[in-house]
Amino acid sequence: MSERILIVEDELKIARLLQLELEYEGYRTKLAHTGMDGLLSFRDEQFDLVLLDVMLPEMTGFEVLKRIRATDEWTPVLLVTAKSSVKDKVEGLDLGATDYITKPFEMEEVFARIRSALRRASSSKEQGVQIGGLVVDESRHEVKVEGQVVQLTPREFELLAYFVKNPNIVLTREQILDAVWGYDYYGDTNVVDVYVRYVRKKIEMENHTYIQTVRGVGYVLKESTHEAKG
Template structure:
């Protein structure tokens, strides 16, 4: 597995047991025994998931989580704590924890939750098509440019998605018309030019240069 997991746990025995089990499963791991050490590792390494104990020295787990979420909402965080009060769980989840486990716990359950969270993130990421400043979320059919939502009609969205799925390929107008409007559409291919202008205008409002380029004598291409 390519996923890298950071264990932030001050109990060295527990941290080592978790590390050995994770590495046996094929994960790459790093260990920190304090909040500050954990944040330092995050600065230096690409981490996919954090197993974060609440009661750690220097900076507690809640503060570490708060700092992580102030700059990054993609890293998966599973909280570990000996406390089982509803307040602690709600506080952790409100701060952005993805999951919560109370000590003592079974290592098999922790491994199952790690697998589940990583699998869910993988599915989520597969639903996002990114090209430079542009992100196309195919599930909700939303488009973001520079993290700002771009309002598109259904046909504009379908045209943009088709261009993005075939990025760096010159697409003929007839080809675009058939794929986006359907083979039973017998309208003028000039319709493509009109919709390309619509898209360029909406996307250029958020970025100076258009990603959609004209290929003379052929049609259009979205170039990365």
């Protein structure tokens, strides 16, 4: 077991307890004690799951979750909170939380919910994501169009994978830069346009479009068919 878990919790004793128990179970962990630190850690590093407290200094867990889901639809996020009202749970789930853990909790429950969330995430990756004739399989680092394997560079694959994680969502160039090139990238946003053209040439056919331009905003991935010109 080598899954990496980000623990965002401002109560030091609870954060340390979670870290010790999870590492004893074989997980790798990182601690963050404010909402902003948690968000920056998530953007800078790779995690398999996030344990996210709701009541945090600097930025609430709900706001952190909202920003995570703006660029990442798949990483499991378990909200941890002392609040048990239905309203709070509904708000978290509507924002994209995978599951909810209410304080005080038993560690066996935490372990079970983590295992369940990781299994679901792994199953989704193994099946790959299909949109029309386009299939993107992250576990195999493979792209197929109408059953034919398409060769992409690592950066092209990362760009396409980001699109398929956010289907039918209009993504700005800035969002794409943060997710694919990194939060600290300071180059021209035109690099997004260049790589979108590269990917389009490889995955799109005369009568089939996937990555569509939204003028003045950015791009959106959705299947679109049209008659070939004769």
